[in-house]
Amino acid sequence: MRATVLVRPKQGILDPQGDAVETALAHLGFSVTDARVGKVVDLELDATDPAEARVQVEKMCVELLANPLMESYEVEIHG
Amino acid sequence: MRATVLVRPKQGILDPQGDAVETALAHLGFSVTDARVGKVVDLELDATDPAEARVQVEKMCVELLANPLMESYEVEIHG
Numbered sequence: 001m002r003a004t005v006l007v008r009p010k011q012g013i014l015d016p017q018g019d020a021v022e023t024a025l026a027h028l029g030f031s032v033t034d035a036r037v038g039k040v041v042d043l044e045l046d047a048t049d050p051a052e053a054r055v056q057v058e059k060m061c062v063e064l065l066a067n068p069l070m071e072s073y074e075v076e077i078h079g
Numbered sequence: 080m081r082a083t084v085l086v087r088p089k090q091g092i093l094d095p096q097g098d099a100v101e102t103a104l105a106h107l108g109f110s111v112t113d114a115r116v117g118k119v120v121d122l123e124l125d126a127t128d129p130a131e132a133r134v135q136v137e138k139m140c141v142e143l144l145a146n147p148l149m150e151s152y153e154v155e156i157h158g
Contacts (some may be wrong), residue, residue, distance in 0.1 A: 023149055025148050030135060031125035040085050040117045041100060046110035056109060064103055
C-alpha cells in the first residue's frame, strides 16, 4: 500500500526557501505573490488495510516526518 | 489563484534523503519498504485564468523549480 505525506511550514513560520523561490521567480519575470516550500514523502507500506495504514503514517508524521511545532502535514493513502 | 507543485526524484535516481527516512522509520519499528522524498511548492499567482496559470507554472518548473534530468513534477491549480 502506498502513502503520500505533504509536510508544509505552518502559517507565520519563516520559510527562507520559499522566500528564495519567490525572489528567483520574480527575477525570471513571473508574477508570484507568495511561495512556500515543504516536503513530499512517498512511502511504500506493508500494511494492507487503508485505515491501519493511515494510523501508521500519522504516527510516522508525529515521530519523524514533521515537526509539529513548525510544520503541518497531510496524509493520502493510495489503494 | 493558487497552485501546488510536487517535485519528486525520478525512478532510478539516487535519493539519500529518502533512504535516510526509510532507515529511521525502520529503526522506529515501522514496516516501510520504500521512502522517497521530494518537494512541495505552494504558489500564489496573479493569473486569474486556470489554463493560463497552468502554462505559467509549468514554465516555472522547467526554468527553476525542477531539474528535468533528475526530477519529475506535477502541477495542481486550485480555484
